[in-house]
Amino acid sequence: MAEQQHNLSGIEKIKQASDGLRGEITKSLKDEITGAIREGDQALIKFHGMYQQDDRDRREERAEKKLDRLYTFMIRLRLPGGFLTADQWIAMHEIAGQNSTGVIKITTRQTIQLHGLVKSHIKPTITAFSEALLDSIATCGDINRNVLCSAHPGQSPIHEEIFGYADKISTMLMPKTKAYYEIWLDEEKIADKKEEEDPLYQDRYLPRKFKIAIVIPPNNDVDVFTNDLGLIAIIENNELKGFNIAIGGGMSTTHGNPATYARLGTVIGFVEKGEQTMKAIYEIATVQRDYGNRSDRKLARLKYTVDKYGAAWYKEEVERRAGFKIQDAKPFSFNERRDYYGWQQNDKAAWYYTVYVENGRITDDEKQAVKTALLEVAKTGKCSFRFTANQNVIISDVAAADKDSINAILEKFHITSYTEKTSLIRKNAIACVALPTCPLALAEGQRYMPVLIAKIEPLLDKYGLAEQDIIIRMTGCPNGCARPAAAEIAFVGTAPGKYNLQLGGDRVGMRLNKVYKENLDEPAILTELDSLFKSFASERTNAEAFGDFAMRKNLVTA
Numbered sequence: 063m064a065e066q067q068h069n070l071s072g073i074e075k076i077k078q079a080s081d082g083l084r085g086e087i088t089k090s091l092k093d094e095i096t097g098a099i100r101e102g103d104q105a106l107i108k109f110h111g112m113y114q115q116d117d118r119d120r121r122e123e124r125a126e127k128k129l130d131r132l133y134t135f136m137i138r139l140r141l142p143g144g145f146l147t148a149d150q151w152i153a154m155h156e157i158a159g160q161n162s163t164g165v166i167k168i169t170t171r172q173t174i175q176l177h178g179l180v181k182s183h184i185k186p187t188i189t190a191f192s193e194a195l196l197d198s199i200a201t202c203g204d205i206n207r208n209v210l211c212s213a214h215p216g217q218s219p220i221h222e223e224i225f226g227y228a229d230k231i232s233t234m235l236m237p238k239t240k241a242y243y244e245i246w247l248d249e250e251k252i253a254d255k256k257e258e259e260d261p262l263y264q265d266r267y268l269p270r271k272f273k274i275a276i277v278i279p280p281n282n283d284v285d286v287f288t289n290d291l292g293l294i295a296i297i298e299n300n301e302l303k304g305f306n307i308a309i310g311g312g313m314s315t316t317h318g319n320p321a322t323y324a325r326l327g328t329v330i331g332f333v334e335k336g337e338q339t340m341k342a343i344y345e346i347a348t349v350q351r352d353y354g355n356r357s358d359r360k361l362a363r364l365k366y367t368v369d370k371y372g373a374a375w376y377k378e379e380v381e382r383r384a385g386f387k388i389q390d391a392k393p394f395s396f397n398e399r400r401d402y403y404g405w406q407q408n409d410k411a412a413w414y415y416t417v418y419v420e421n422g423r424i425t426d427d428e429k430q431a432v433k434t435a436l437l438e439v440a441k442t443g444k445c446s447f448r449f450t451a452n453q454n455v456i457i458s459d460v461a462a463a464d465k466d467s468i469n470a471i472l473e474k475f476h477i478t479s480y481t482e483k484t485s486l487i488r489k490n491a492i493a494c495v496a497l498p499t500c501p502l503a504l505a506e507g508q509r510y511m512p513v514l515i516a517k518i519e520p521l522l523d524k525y526g527l528a529e530q531d532i533i534i535r536m537t538g539c540p541n542g543c544a545r546p547a548a549a550e551i552a553f554v555g556t557a558p559g560k561y562n563l564q565l566g567g568d569r570v571g572m573r574l575n576k577v578y579k580e581n582l583d584e585p586a587i588l589t590e591l592d593s594l595f596k597s598f599a600s601e602r603t604n605a606e607a608f609g610d611f612a613m614r615k616n617l618v619t620a
């Protein structure tokens with residue numbers, strides 16, 4: 063049996079006393095005196111897919127005027143594998159315009175989120191989602207989050223079968239509480255609480271967030287090892303055999319807390335497709351539920367549970383609960399980690415256009431009218447949409463006969479030319495949201511990354527490195543929402559305008575980077591990169607990737 067845990071953290075008590083994640087959310091919503099919701103409920107709404115935030119750019123001005131902070135909410139959709147129909151796209155476009163800032167934000171976990179909802183707009187937003195057959199259940203909070211799957215149907219002739227697992231897994235790991243439907247959609251209260259008894263999540267849910275991704279080698283586009291649970295599709299003779307399972311990935315660290323660290327998943331073996339796979343996933347979650355740390359949230363992710371008890375123990379415990387042996391891992395390899403920009407065809411002759419969307423922000427700006435273009439594309443009704451874990455969107459499942467008309471729309475709004483002319487370094491870059499909405503941001507993320515890249519591009523040009531496929535990422539704090547620890551070059555915010563420069567991750571996401579220099583401001587970052595690119599250009603061995611070069615030269619130690 064799991065250890066008895068004392069000193070439950072505050073959030074554990076809130077979850078336990080929440081009456082199936084209801085808390086006092088209904089009362090909080092009715093309270094017109096504040097734009098915020100009650101403190102205990104702030105932890106609970108995460109399980110319904112929301113974060114309470116405030117506009118940090120306006121804190122000072124509002125404080126001077128003795129006004130409350132400008133509270134708004136971020137809401138995130140549950141989209142297993144990141145898929146939307148054309149009609150759902152149109153619905154999202156309208157909802158974003160009516161109820162939020164208007165920006166449709168593609169996240170690093172293949173979903174979309176809306177920012178800037180005021181409290182009274184949450185219910186109408188969720189109602190509109192529901193009318194479009196969409197929901198935001200369990201997209202934040204201590205629970206299984208949006209399940210990722212390699213995005214591009216051209217990645218394998220059996221993409222559809224593998225992609226189907228994202229939905230199956232998401233459904234299996236949904237909470238049983240009907241709170242979401244009661245609170246946000248005004249459905250009848252259930253008469254018999256037994257209906258929502260939850261053998262998986264019980265009354266305290268998981269100790270911390272739980273992230274799953276499915277990948278189709280050889281492209282590690284979803285960064286499978288950064289997840290609590292990674293599934294690596296094993297395909298033999300064009301047939302899905304099952305999955306290698308990796309456990310214990312996670313990016314987050316806390317500055318100044320050496321007990322926290324980024325970790326890549328450990329492959330513990332292979333399970334056959336179908337029932338074995340589903341059982342293994344379920345029991346990996348139950349072991350974490352029973353053994354994860356519930357007193358210190360900073361040490362509560364599955365990665366710490368694996369390291370505390372050992373991967374071999376974890377595997378045996380899963381086997382004991384599932385009632386079968388996990389087999390030896392099957393061979394697999396990755397050779398890239400990227401999106402396939404532009405037009406590509408899959409084996410069924412359908413066409414796919416991957417649009418480059420800077421930091422996943424779908425909006426119309428001076429560079430491209432991507433929001434209007436995608437609405438026009440959706441209105442043709444001749445495609446669907448898939449999001450990538452690199453914050454891009456794929457216009458999908460286009461018949462050959464419709465390709466030209468869709469391409470004409472993309473050209474009209476400069477999407478094709480923008481995607482084509484954008485530099486490789488920019489296309490490979492991801493940054494988290496950070497300021498002004500994220501309460502945890504220490505430095506800028508998506509607002510600053512494009513500016514910094516514009517200064518990095520000339521350095522690469524100077525040393526003839528523009529064709530290098532370098533993976534570069536930025537976050538506003540060490541929580542790691544843009545998976546910085548798995549990048550070749552990462553900037554992790556430490557204070558306004560200051561970043562740790564991290565180097566040495568590999569190109570395919572199987573080696574972490576390490577801190578190279580701390581607390582650099584922009585001039586220092588550019589000076590460092592200039593000298594690093596200079597030596598890389600002259601001292602790299604044939605086709606050596608930048609991250610590998612940094613390791614070989616012992617710029618950081620593995």
Ligand code: HEM
Pocket residue numbers: 113115136168169170171175288312313314493494495496499500501502541542543544545
């Ligand atoms: C202690 C750890 C973490 C905390 C407390 C945390 C908290 C947050 C918060 C508050 C936001 C909202 C920012 C905004 O939209 O204004 C956010 C965004 C997000 N986080 Fe995290 N996060 C953590 C770690 C991670 C990690 C490790 C990942 C994935 C590798 C991740 C994935 C995301 C994604 C996909 C978003 C959406 C925004 C985007 O794509 O840029 N988070 N996180």
Ligand code: SF4
Pocket residue numbers: 494495496497500501502503504507537538539540541542543544
């Ligand atoms: S990495 Fe930090 S700053 Fe960026 S979104 Fe995540 S929590 Fe916020």
